[in-house]
Amino acid sequence: MADIAQQTPGGQVPSNTIDEAKRQRLLELVRGRAMARPTDLAEDEVMVWPSLVVVEAVAATVFLLILVVLSVLVNAPLTDHANPNQTPNPSKAPWYFLNLQELLLHMNAGIAGVVIPSIALLAIAAIPYFDRSPLGVGILGTSAKGRRIIGFTIVFVGLLLAIMIYADEQTGRTQFGVGAWMRNQFDAPEIVYNQLLPLLMVAILIGIFVAIVRGIFRPTRRELIIALFTAFVVSYVVLTVSGTSFRGPGQNLTWPWNLPLVRH
DSSP: OHHHHHHSGGGOOOHHHHHHHHHHHHHHHOOSOOSSOOGGGGGGOOOIIIIIHHHHHHHHHHHHHHHHHHHHHSOOOOOSOOOTTOOOSSOOOOGGGHHHHHHHTTSOHHIIIIIHHHHHHHHHHTHHHHOOOOTTTTSTTSSHHHHHHHHHHHHHHHHHHHHHHHHHHHTTSSTTTHHHHHHHHHOOOHHIIIIIHHHHHHHHHHHHHHHHHHHHHOOOHHHHHHHHHHHHHHHHHHHHHHHHHSBOGGGOBOOGGGSOOOOO
């Protein structure tokens, strides 16, 4: 301050200079992460061009080549013109809706086609509000434990769904016989055994899955969300494959090689 006073005409120090000096001294006492981005992180970054764009271009080219080869070798399963007087058996939705059509076989249409998909989409949309941590972003599975959770979820949920589809088919698609028992023994209304009961079963199964993952892996919030999202993807795939390749006439379970031939 003495140096400043000597350099100022009249020996007086401007107030803004004093305030600036105080601010600089106070900033020296503040500890914390700087808002400026450290320059040493530049080594961990890659440019969009060419690093990312080249990888995406190669992936698109490989996908296009596979699509062309399949188009040449495999004929499209086109049938005759639609006949409004004759419904094909089995009559199936487009492949991306076959997962919902599979659900329709096991519970009320409104629950399978509206309620469950809506809850799933809302839960996916809510993920960013529950998981705000920047740690592990851009890393597959966010950690080594996360990747183990993904592998466990794929095997566990895939086998569980396959067993449940088969078991429900063997009991007449009545929620493993529980729905038929409630209907026959207690004369329960349809809303109980075909709407509330499937929703309760889904909620219980999700709770059991979460408890198993917590008990085995002790996951963080991010890893638990990864487990639930992986379970959703596996469910989507298994239900789609079941509806595509394992449903024959009358939507009954059958082996793919026993499906009726399609005229090309």
